[in-house]
Amino acid sequence: MRHGDASVRRPIGVFDSGIGGLTVVSALRSLLPNENINYLGDTARVPYGGKSQPTVERYSLEIAAMLLAENAKTIVVACNTASALALPRLQETLSVPIMGVVFPGAQAAVSATRNGCIGVIGTRATINSGAYERAIRSISTEVRVTSHACPLLVPLIEEGWLNDDITDQMIHHYLDPLLSEGIDTLVLGCTHYPLLRPAFARILGPEISLVDSAQNCASAVRDLLLRENLQTSSNTDGVLEVALTDPPDNFLQVARDALQLDVGEIQLREVAHGTVK
Amino acid sequence: MRHGDASVRRPIGVFDSGIGGLTVVSALRSLLPNENINYLGDTARVPYGGKSQPTVERYSLEIAAMLLAENAKTIVVACNTASALALPRLQETLSVPIMGVVFPGAQAAVSATRNGCIGVIGTRATINSGAYERAIRSISTEVRVTSHACPLLVPLIEEGWLNDDITDQMIHHYLDPLLSEGIDTLVLGCTHYPLLRPAFARILGPEISLVDSAQNCASAVRDLLLRENLQTSSNTDGVLEVALTDPPDNFLQVARDALQLDVGEIQLREVAHGTVK
Numbered sequence: 276m277r278h279g280d281a282s283v284r285r286p287i288g289v290f291d292s293g294i295g296g297l298t299v300v301s302a303l304r305s306l307l308p309n310e311n312i313n314y315l316g317d318t319a320r321v322p323y324g325g326k327s328q329p330t331v332e333r334y335s336l337e338i339a340a341m342l343l344a345e346n347a348k349t350i351v352v353a354c355n356t357a358s359a360l361a362l363p364r365l366q367e368t369l370s371v372p373i374m375g376v377v378f379p380g381a382q383a384a385v386s387a388t389r390n391g392c393i394g395v396i397g398t399r400a401t402i403n404s405g406a407y408e409r410a411i412r413s414i415s416t417e418v419r420v421t422s423h424a425c426p427l428l429v430p431l432i433e434e435g436w437l438n439d440d441i442t443d444q445m446i447h448h449y450l451d452p453l454l455s456e457g458i459d460t461l462v463l464g465c466t467h468y469p470l471l472r473p474a475f476a477r478i479l480g481p482e483i484s485l486v487d488s489a490q491n492c493a494s495a496v497r498d499l500l501l502r503e504n505l506q507t508s509s510n511t512d513g514v515l516e517v518a519l520t521d522p523p524d525n526f527l528q529v530a531r532d533a534l535q536l537d538v539g540e541i542q543l544r545e546v547a548h549g550t551v552k
Numbered sequence: 553m554r555h556g557d558a559s560v561r562r563p564i565g566v567f568d569s570g571i572g573g574l575t576v577v578s579a580l581r582s583l584l585p586n587e588n589i590n591y592l593g594d595t596a597r598v599p600y601g602g603k604s605q606p607t608v609e610r611y612s613l614e615i616a617a618m619l620l621a622e623n624a625k626t627i628v629v630a631c632n633t634a635s636a637l638a639l640p641r642l643q644e645t646l647s648v649p650i651m652g653v654v655f656p657g658a659q660a661a662v663s664a665t666r667n668g669c670i671g672v673i674g675t676r677a678t679i680n681s682g683a684y685e686r687a688i689r690s691i692s693t694e695v696r697v698t699s700h701a702c703p704l705l706v707p708l709i710e711e712g713w714l715n716d717d718i719t720d721q722m723i724h725h726y727l728d729p730l731l732s733e734g735i736d737t738l739v740l741g742c743t744h745y746p747l748l749r750p751a752f753a754r755i756l757g758p759e760i761s762l763v764d765s766a767q768n769c770a771s772a773v774r775d776l777l778l779r780e781n782l783q784t785s786s787n788t789d790g791v792l793e794v795a796l797t798d799p800p801d802n803f804l805q806v807a808r809d810a811l812q813l814d815v816g817e818i819q820l821r822e823v824a825h826g827t828v829k
Contacts, residue, residue: 319607320597325710327799330596399801430707433602441725444718522604524676548825 284507286311286516287496288347290338293321294523294530295429295467296353299376300515301534302493303351307500310513313345314353314538319520319546322429323356324398324465331400335361337546338520339369344547347371348505351496355380355465355488356398359406374499379491380462381410387484388418388460394453395422397464398429407464421456425449425465432467433526437474437533446471446478460484470533518542561784563588563793564773565624567615570598571800571807572706572744573630576653577792578811579770580628584777587790590622591630591815596797596823599706600633601675601742608677612638614823615797616646621824624648625782628773632657632742632765633675636683651776656768657739658687664761665695665737671730672699674741675706684741698733702726702742709744710803714751714810723748723755737761747810795819 287307289300293316300314317323317338323331335357339350349372352358352365358375365373384393395407402424411420427445436442453461461483463469469487476485500506507513517538531538564584566577570593577591594600594615600608612634616627626649629635629642635652642650661670672684679701688697704722713719730738738760740746746764753762777783784790794815808815 319603321602325598325801326596330798426711427704427707427713430704434703436704441718441721444721448718521607524602 284311284509285346285348286313287349287351288313288315288339288342288345289351289353290315290317290335290342290357291354291466292316292323292356293318294526295465297530297534297536297538298466298469298489299351299353299492301536302489303496304515304536306493306497308512309507309509311507312513312515313342313347314515314517315342315544316517316519317546318523322398323354324400324426324429326400328360328404331357331360332364335365336368337548339365341544341547343369343371349374349496349499351492352376353466353492355401359397359401359404372499372503372505374492374496376466376488376492377406377464378410379495380464380486380488381407381414383491384460384462384486385411385414385418387486390457390459391418392456392458393418393420393460393462394456394458395420395462395464396425396449396453396468397422399424399426401464407462421453421458423449423453428471429465429467432470433529435525435529437470442471442474443478446474450479454479458483460486462486463488470530515539516542518544520544520546561588561786562623562625563590564626564628565590565592565616565619565622566628566630567592567594567612567619567634568631568743569593569600569633570595571803572742574807574811574813574815575743575746575766576628576630576769578813579766580773581792581813583770583774585789586784586786588784589790589792590619590624591792591794592619592821593794593796594823595800599675600631601677601706602703603677605637605681608634608637609641612642613645614825616642618821618824620646620648626651626773626776628769629653630743630769633677636674636678636681649776649780649782651769651773653743653765653769654683654741655687656772657741657763657765658684658691660768661737661739661763662688662691662695664763667734667736668695669733669735670695670697670737670739671733671735672697672739672741673702673726673730673745674699676701676703678741684739698730698735700726700730705748706742706744709747710806712802712806714747719748719751720755723751727756731756735760737763739763740765747807792816793819795821797821797823
């Protein structure tokens, strides 16, 4: 399918329940520096991770519709919870290609494991959905998946406690059961978690491969743009526009510092309710 | 003002951003066993504690309007963040008496302190608003108030970690600076915190008075009903109806167990957007 020149500088639309998805933006900026990116974080209703499927579907459709209104050529669901719970609904409803973070992460985990034993961590909603298990099993039936919800890691990261004794203890609390299962690969199934990557690596040691859904999602978006002939032909730097549905709190500074990402001036958007049924 | 017999069994409307406000319901049930109570928790948009004042005002007005549509005779704002940020807006907009948790807590703290040094803990939004400081200073100019935002305590409580080493460490982390200030009274400025009361008491010892906004709010509601002649004349047990804007997760069970509160069958309500401007 050829979308023609009109799409050349149409932005990639990226959304998340909040600011965690900036880890995906950071990866996209490195990989696709000439693409325009419009990021929309639903900070007025953050977090999605403890909410029900119908609510996460409704919120995802509303936020994606706002990005489509900005002429997005593709929608990147930079939120594991929304990817796990709302991707089928988004795909059947929206007219542009959609990329989530779950499938790319599952592919990378299957490639990374040597002993066939993969661990997955995420929000309660992501883990309860079983989306990672399904995605991994659709790629290989020979791996064993053990998953664990870690609801306290997101608030801990948002508080900026990236290097703290309490953080290390909490990681042990959540991960020791997975280590007992013999995993050699751990999927960081929440876009906040890459900010804790140094702590995970320190605690887990070099034997455990860390699969970062942000990096793998960015690669999948690059492949998608090539496949659909939607990549920009421009050689100039792309523009990043970051908008939120509620003014940012403390966490934006944490993310800025950890990702060294220049997000420019943050815009505010009001959620347009009921724009997509 | 006399409201007449029609108001006799009109419910007390109680709302919170989520389920934490059930601590206020528990106190109300003990103090006013014959009153009907309609509780509405905005679990579709929980938490309010990191959101902006305009957003918390809008959410509070929407949720209060839903309780008024159920003929509530008074609205109890069983959420410190909404009380701190939205009470003036609710009071100027709604036609029934409104009771928040901040002023009753401030009164109790001023009564409790012996050395005039009060500590306040709450969400980031509550603490940043300065609402407790203003309320306490409006009662007494002779006390000194030190406050500290504790954003990680709510997710910790919702996770049910009420007795855990990590919880104790986190309490120390947040409270040690207040103890260094010489406080003899601590306001638990979030409706979740009473669930951690045993941990606070153990760590702080008997020298520090704990002011529980749930208990003091319930007493203030009793006084308000008497003053406005809105109390029920019925001698039969009141009915508690609990509704949420999104199906409950793990925390409802934590609250049920800790409060020993029979909440019956949970109803689901969709937020009516824009019902109050």
